[in-house]
Amino acid sequence: MGGVVSAAASGATGIGQDTEALIRARQARMRQEVLLAKLHDEARLHASQEWDKENGESQPAAAPPAASKPKKKKKTEKPPDKAAKAPETTAKDAPAAASAPAEPADTARGATLFKAKCAACHTCNEGGPSKQGPNLYSIIGAQTAHDKAYKYTKAMSSFNSTWTEETMLSFLAKPKEVVKGTSMAFPGFKKEKDRVDVVAYLSTLK
Numbered sequence: 001m002g003g004v005v006s007a008a009a010s011g012a013t014g015i016g017q018d019t020e021a022l023i024r025a026r027q028a029r030m031r032q033e034v035l036l037a038k039l040h041d042e043a044r045l046h047a048s049q050e051w052d053k054e055n056g057e058s059q060p061a062a063a064p065p066a067a068s069k070p071k072k073k074k075k076t077e078k079p080p081d082k083a084a085k086a087p088e089t090t091a092k093d094a095p096a097a098a099s100a101p102a103e104p105a106d107t108a109r110g111a112t113l114f115k116a117k118c119a120a121c122h123t124c125n126e127g128g129p130s131k132q133g134p135n136l137y138s139i140i141g142a143q144t145a146h147d148k149a150y151k152y153t154k155a156m157s158s159f160n161s162t163w164t165e166e167t168m169l170s171f172l173a174k175p176k177e178v179v180k181g182t183s184m185a186f187p188g189f190k191k192e193k194d195r196v197d198v199v200a201y202l203s204t205l206k
């Protein structure tokens with residue numbers, strides 16, 4: 001009990017001394033921190049200067065190949081990278097995912113292909129006129145031979161299916177094999193990417 005009392009009695013003056021001591025300690029710590037910070041900065045500077053020296057010493061010898069390597073890498077590594085990464089890293093984990101990201105449908109490219117390969121015979125704007133072939137606005141999801149004003153061949157009008165993305169993809173691969181007897185004089189897209197992109201574009205026409 002005596003200890004508590006004496007501590008309480010000296011409390012009034014003790015606090016003043018404590019706060020002074022605390023302030024001094026804080027100031028000392030501040031100075032230390034500032035010094036430490038300076039030291040750290042200097043150490044960092046020295047370290048980086050040393051790195052610079054090391055790199056600088058080795059750079060003249062390594063510079064010519066180092067300068068030519070990135071150029072070669074940029075030109076040659078990019079395409080093989082994609083080709084190599086797909087089977088190596090993703091084929092094991094997800095075979096389906098390996099082909100899906102490899103060819104995300106490019107609707108802009110599909111639009112360009114449509115203009116080049118289809119637009120001679122098809123309009124695709126809403127309410128557009130028939131040409132040699134019918135208007136193809138909103139064709140994905142429509143019944144085959146969807147345009148009642150258009151005179152289809154028997155082959156097409158009796159095909160009796162729906163233009164899903166799947167049926168369209170196979171039709172655009174070999175139109176005359178899928179709809180035997182069709183008058184559509186288009187040989188088909190050999191490249192799957194072309195079919196995928198055009199079908200993606202057709203899907204946007206809604």
Ligand code: HEC
Nearest residue numbers: 117118121132133144145146152153156182183184185186
């Ligand atoms: C040389 C002209 C020509 C070209 C090029 C052509 N088509 Fe056609 N297309 C036709 C004709 C003609 C028909 C009607 C076929 C029939 O009645 O048998 C048709 C029909 C279609 C149909 C069926 C429409 C329906 O209402 O069921 C689709 C879909 C189609 N074409 C898509 C395309 C796409 C996509 C392209 C481009 C990749 C294309 N066509 C290129 C002439 C063409």
